[in-house]
């Protein structure tokens with residue numbers, strides 16, 4: 699019975715996934731913020747979206763806050779010459795005038811941390827506030843989507859070694 703319910707939810711989400719949600723404020727457009735469902739014991743989850751700057755002025759994403767999540771960081775995934783993937787904490791992300799910055803698996807991403815026993819579940823919405831230097835605060839919701847619905851080949855953050863993390867500054 700449980701399986702049947704889950705399948706129904708998944709079908710519903712697939713049907714609605716095409717309806718991208720976005721948030722616009724003062725020349726900044728945040729497109730389809732989403733996160734993948736996580737394993738039950740996962741301590742971290744990645745968040746993805748696009749941020750378009752349609753204004754004539756450069757802006758900067760300073761930080762992301764989420765009431766229900768102890769720690770949220772901006773990360774950049776990089777693979778070094780030995781094929782070792784690591785994540786580098788960003789103190790902010792520049793959003794140049796007229797450009798779109800992609801937060802996607804294997805690159806820039808939002809790192810929701812210290813989930814401690816409260817995994818991201820399919821259909822859940824993670825409330826968060828993006829703080830920009832010029833556009834100010836934009837409240838968004840990250841839709842939690844099925845991992846398999848994505849074609850990018852998401853890295854499993856749960857298995858990544860965060861001890862490799864170094865600061866960008």
Ligand SMILES: [Cu+2]
Pocket residue numbers: 773774785807808809855
């Ligand atoms: Cu990360």
